[in-house]
Amino acid sequence: MKQILCLSNEPWSNRLPSRTQQIVSRLRDCQVLYFSPAQSPRDKSFQKKGRQVRPNVTAYTLPPIPFPIPERYHRLFQMAWNKIARFIQEQAARKRFSEPLLWVTHPCHIHLLDRLEYSALVYDCDRVWEGLPSHWEGSLAQAADVVFAASPLLCDRLSPCSPNIALLPNGINLPVFDPTPRRTDPMPGVTAPILGWAGSIHEGLDLSPVVYAAQARPDWGFLLLGHVDKRNPFLRQLDKLSNVFLTGPRPASEVPDWLYRCQVLIDLPRTDRPFDEVVSPRLYEYLATGKPVVSMLWPDQVEQFPDVVYGAHELEEFVTLCAHAMEEAPGFARRRQQRAAVAAWPRRVGEVERILTTAGLL
Numbered sequence: 400m401k402q403i404l405c406l407s408n409e410p411w412s413n414r415l416p417s418r419t420q421q422i423v424s425r426l427r428d429c430q431v432l433y434f435s436p437a438q439s440p441r442d443k444s445f446q447k448k449g450r451q452v453r454p455n456v457t458a459y460t461l462p463p464i465p466f467p468i469p470e471r472y473h474r475l476f477q478m479a480w481n482k483i484a485r486f487i488q489e490q491a492a493r494k495r496f497s498e499p500l501l502w503v504t505h506p507c508h509i510h511l512l513d514r515l516e517y518s519a520l521v522y523d524c525d526r527v528w529e530g531l532p533s534h535w536e537g538s539l540a541q542a543a544d545v546v547f548a549a550s551p552l553l554c555d556r557l558s559p560c561s562p563n564i565a566l567l568p569n570g571i572n573l574p575v576f577d578p579t580p581r582r583t584d585p586m587p588g589v590t591a592p593i594l595g596w597a598g599s600i601h602e603g604l605d606l607s608p609v610v611y612a613a614q615a616r617p618d619w620g621f622l623l624l625g626h627v628d629k630r631n632p633f634l635r636q637l638d639k640l641s642n643v644f645l646t647g648p649r650p651a652s653e654v655p656d657w658l659y660r661c662q663v664l665i666d667l668p669r670t671d672r673p674f675d676e677v678v679s680p681r682l683y684e685y686l687a688t689g690k691p692v693v694s695m696l697w698p699d700q701v702e703q704f705p706d707v708v709y710g711a712h713e714l715e716e717f718v719t720l721c722a723h724a725m726e727e728a729p730g731f732a733r734r735r736q737q738r739a740a741v742a743a744w745p746r747r748v749g750e751v752e753r754i755l756t757t758a759g760l761l
Contacts, residue, residue, distance in 0.1 A: 401429045401761055402499035404491060404517065406508050410435040411450070411458040414651055418525050418549070418569055418680070419504055424453045425748040429761075431456040432494060434487055437463035445486065457494070462486050470532070476510075484514035500760055503543075506535035512542055519760045524557060525549040525569070526677060536560075545758055547751070550677045565754050569680045570744040575655060576687035578736075582656045586622075591642065592725055594693075595622040595661035597654055598681045600645075603671030606633035608695045611714040612721060613640045619721075624649060624657050658688050663724045666694040666708075673697060682708075687739035689732030691724035693717065707735045 403426070407419045411433060416424075423431045433456055437445065444460035452458045464479045491499065501517035506528050512520070522543040528536060540546050540560035547567040548554040554564050586593065594612070600623060610633055613621050619642060626648045627634070637643045649657065658664060664685040669675065685692045686707060693709045694702060695717055702710030709724055711717035755761040 401426075402494075402496045403429050403431045403502055404487065404496065404499045404515070405431055405433045405502040406487075406504060406511065407433060407435045408505040410438065410460070411452050411456075413452075414648075416572070419502075419523065421570060421572070421744045422523070422748055422751060423502065424456050425744060426455075426752065426761075429455060430494075430496075432487075432490060432496065432499075433458040434461050434490075435459075436461050439463065449490065459486075459490055480510040480514065484511050487511070487515060500755075503539065506531050506539055509535045509539040509542070512539075519544045519758075521545050521547065521755070521760070523547045523567070524553050526672070527553070527556070527675070540564075544760060545754060552676045563758070565750075567747060567751065568678055568742065569683065570742045570747040571680055571683035571687055571739055573687060573740060573743040575651065576658075576684060576739070578659070578689065582659050584660060585653070585656050586620075586644070586660055589620060591618060591620040592662040593620045593622050593660060594663045594665055594721060595624065595658060596665050596667060597624040597658060597684065598679075599625045599648075600627045600631055600634075601669060601671070602628045602630040603669045604628075604631060605668050605670050605695070606631065606637065608665070608667060608711070608714055608717045609633070609643065610636045610640075612718045613637070613643050615718050616722075617642055620644060622646065622657065622661060624654065654684070655688070658684065658690065661690060663721055664688070664690050664692045665721070666692060668695055668697055676700075676703065678703060683739050683742045686735040686742075689736050691727050691731070692735070693720050693724055704738060707731065707738055 405423050409417045437460055440463050442463050445462045449457040449459045461483050468475045468479050470476050498516060498518040500519050502521045504523050520543045522539050537560045540557045543561060546557055546561045546564045548557060548564055549568055554566055557564055609621050621643045623645045627645060666682055696702060696710050696712050698712055702708055709720040711720050752761060
């Protein structure tokens with residue numbers, strides 16, 4: 400059985416599984432130790448035993464670094480990463496890991512390569528990492544035996560550093576969005592057409608299309624489903640609109656009911672990730688329902704699924720396309736569901752296994 404040390408940039412979550420979780424938990428005949436960063440300088444979770452989160456996956460929290468240490472403070476910087484490396488080595492030794500495959504997800508993991516024992520290195524890049532020294536990621540990609548990138552732009556960005564880059568877009572846990580079961584109505588008594596968003600409302604989420612559309616069309620309802628960051632600058636305006644519904648987070652098992660309740664699903668950009676072309680799992684979930692999708696784009700941005708998604712570049716166009724989507728002719732739903740089926744995580748992971756096996760890493 401192949402042994403894998405996975406260094407993730409996100410904690411293990413049963414409610415909202417990350418890209419890394421979806422991949423490593425599906426790798427066949429593999430034993431995985433999953434390490435994620437501490438959530439605060441006072442996080443003591445690293446003192447707990449590893450959690451058996453899947454039959455083949457044990458999850459650990461890394462020791463916290465009490466405060467950010469700039470690389471120029473060489474001695475303190477080295478001590479901090481030595482501490483983290485020792486923790487990983489101790490857990491690996493307890494599980495009798497020997498020369499595992501090292502799977503990394505963040506440029507900062509470059510500082511652990513010389514401190515850990517491993518047989519091969521995989522770097523999975525799912526975003527542009529802003530605010531970090533560029534040589535961290537460049538060196539990481541150069542050292543990796545295989546680099547997976549979540550978009551063509553990321554492939555181009557990393558291509559000068561590695562000849563072994565494979566495109567691996569995000570995916571979807573397709574059975575959860577099966578349209579056949581009878582679904583409950585989470586909004587009984589609401590007769591207005593509902594336009595819905597599902598996902599965390601980050602501080603940088605651009606909610607201006609919702610504000611504009613809700614004011615222009617008071618006969619429509621707007622559903623915002625997910626955790627709300629109170630620092631988002633548009634929330635004060637939305638709170639004044641009676642046709643906007645902020646539900647807060649819901650269990651993953653309930654999300655399909657909310658999405659199927661909507662007439663149109665909307666995708667919004669983040670101001671902290673301009674021109675991000677990585678297709679989010681959320682968009683694949685929208686497509687799986689077959690519902691019309693309207694996406695708000697940055698100027699000059701090109702919609703990646705123009706045959707199944709309506710792409711708007713201006714607020715007025717956003718409202719117009721939402722109205723058009725409600726009157727859409729039948730036949731498009733099946734095409735959207737086919738697009739989602741191609742992105743099912745088992746298919747994505749099958750491609751990962753094929754590439755790693757061909758490279759002799761599995």
